[in-house]
Amino acid sequence: MQEGGSVERPVHPSADVYLRVGAVLVILTVLEIGVFYVPAFRPVLVPVLLVLSAAKFTLVVMFYMHLKADSRFFTFLFGVPLLLAVGVMVALLFLFLGALTLKGAAGAG
């Protein structure tokens, strides 16, 4: 049976692609945990973990949620609130951390 005649049907990846993406996700998670426990990575721990986490996030969204092959409009519906949310988070962090820094500077002065 076919779904609605004019409804756009993206070509989804095969089970083989899903398994490969799953393997990459497992490797990235092992790397994350490994980096956490290796003292040599302490100075760059935060950026490395953020990059690994972003890679996992992107893989799941692109392949498992099919945004890579699906309509660009879905990317828009997801991407705009995501950018807004990240912007609000960065602004909040600057607001609070910035306020602390200024307070500290005023106290020192």
Added chain:
Amino acid sequence: MTHAAVTHHTSMGLDNRKMAFWAFIGSECLLFTSLISTYLVYKGKSVVGPYPPEILNIPFTSVSTFDLLMSSLMMVLALAAVQRGDMKWGKIWLFSTALLGLVFLGGQVLEFTEFVHKGLTISTNLFGCTFFVLTGTHGAHVAVGVLWLLTLWVRALQGKLGPANAMTVEITGLYWHFVDVVWIVIFTVVYLIQ
């Protein structure tokens, strides 16, 4: 009845349920980002313990993270099976996804119980408050996802789920994968970056 009779699509040629669901996921991004932001803003500002490094169990949470990642893999395998009409494997993968979701929830219950026994409750300090609200909200989403998956599995057992309803499985998958990506962020921000 063909699926075409019950599918409502927009003038853009897109399924309106899927479009609405992506808009919902967009709004969920804002919800979770506000909770994560609150956690980060109050991070390191607790005046009494227990503090995160004293209480967070990384090996245990790593297993929970693997569990949720594997559940996402099983969800896409379930979708692929339903789309090709292989309902035997569709049922197996759907049930496996729900089962792994239940394992994750069990792990979270164990973790919360251990924290309470160690003196960390939602009212102990700023860490406890923001941690329980963030991870508890995520856990509630996982619980809804498990119920949704089990409902689909029962419908599949009754013979009411087939390739014609693949979109229903795909939308369930979107929700489940979103819950997974939120956990990917929480695991990094809360557990690994202490």
